[in-house]
Amino acid sequence: MEEKMEKKNVRPFSTYLVIWLGLLMLTGVTVTVSGLNLGQWSVLGAIIIAAVKSTLVVLFFMHLKYEDRVFKIMLGLAIVTLAVIMVLTFVDVSFR
Amino acid sequence: MNMTTVVETLPHGHKDHIGARIGMWLFLFTEVLLFGGLFLLYSVYRSNFPEDFHYCAGNLDTLMGTVNTVILLTSSLTMVLAVANLERKNRKYASIFLLATMLFGLLFLVNKYIEWSAKIEHGLFPNSEILQQHTMGENVFYSLYYLMTGLHGLHIVIGIIILAVMFYQVARKPRRKIRLSSVNAKDINLTDQSGETLWTHRESEPVQTIEMALVYNRHEDVADRQLIKVENSGLYWHLVDVIWIFLFPLFYLIT
Numbered sequence: 001m002e003e004k005m006e007k008k009n010v011r012p013f014s015t016y017l018v019i020w021l022g023l024l025m026l027t028g029v030t031v032t033v034s035g036l037n038l039g040q041w042s043v044l045g046a047i048i049i050a051a052v053k054s055t056l057v058v059l060f061f062m063h064l065k066y067e068d069r070v071f072k073i074m075l076g077l078a079i080v081t082l083a084v085i086m087v088l089t090f091v092d093v094s095f096r
Numbered sequence: 097m098n099m100t101t102v103v104e105t106l107p108h109g110h111k112d113h114i115g116a117r118i119g120m121w122l123f124l125f126t127e128v129l130l131f132g133g134l135f136l137l138y139s140v141y142r143s144n145f146p147e148d149f150h151y152c153a154g155n156l157d158t159l160m161g162t163v164n165t166v167i168l169l170t171s172s173l174t175m176v177l178a179v180a181n182l183e184r185k186n187r188k189y190a191s192i193f194l195l196a197t198m199l200f201g202l203l204f205l206v207n208k209y210i211e212w213s214a215k216i217e218h219g220l221f222p223n224s225e226i227l228q229q230h231t232m233g234e235n236v237f238y239s240l241y242y243l244m245t246g247l248h249g250l251h252i253v254i255g256i257i258i259l260a261v262m263f264y265q266v267a268r269k270p271r272r273k274i275r276l277s278s279v280n281a282k283d284i285n286l287t288d289q290s291g292e293t294l295w296t297h298r299e300s301e302p303v304q305t306i307e308m309a310l311v312y313n314r315h316e317d318v319a320d321r322q323l324i325k326v327e328n329s330g331l332y333w334h335l336v337d338v339i340w341i342f343l344f345p346l347f348y349l350i351t
Binding site for chain 2 (some may be wrong): 011013016017019020023024027030031034042043046047049050052053056058060061062067068070071073075078081082085086089090093
């Protein structure tokens, strides 16, 4: 617990600034790419970029990177649950 | 010599930082499933009405959406800086960054208001006369647009209220200055600066020495006690940001 608190205090402000700049850049990329008319790929591209952006927010701004393993397992479970719901629904909708 | 030991604990208590954060994350998962259901609805209807969704998304203001994305990302930065400053016991900067986060949130809502007003002015709102003449797909698109950005906006409103409470708690002066006094060395009183009695104690014999340890009122303790709450408010704010990160391309970009 003590160690945890110590570790927390050394997280520098600059990390957050770098992550913020990265997020702004990715926003620029996703807006530019959407104007390129890549057809089907534009959906996939936009979702991949959104996934990368939210991973950055979750890892650094929400401090998941520095959390105990239990937090990561919990988030994994939530994402898997959501994925199962989505995939099963899509299977149902496509083969109806 | 007769010696009495009185141990008195003013409200402070032990706090479980990790447990508190686990609780917050669990709540956030319910939020993820709430919005996840709506994203699912969006995806299924998008695959049912690809042309209509394509056409409607092209009508949304991409510039406005991009500006709001930048605003929310920046508000997440100020939020995490508020937490980082509080971790360093710097209440002044923590409260400034909390205030900045709230202002960015308000700015986001102002843009949202302008955007919605423009759409409503054009008669594009659920069940409007104009939309009733349009296709089923367009109606579904605008219903989902108002539902999802509306629910997200509601989360921003709630977030701003939570941050306002946090700002008040972090920015205000430490609550009490405690004064120890004794009239006749038998009655011992603890009072705060407004004269309110916090605690009294009576000895049968006059007291010669009083030893007192106070850990309650230091600035650092105030910062430490606020830290869990501000951290968890931050987690909520960042989640709302993450949801927008997905809403933005799905509604404004995929055209």
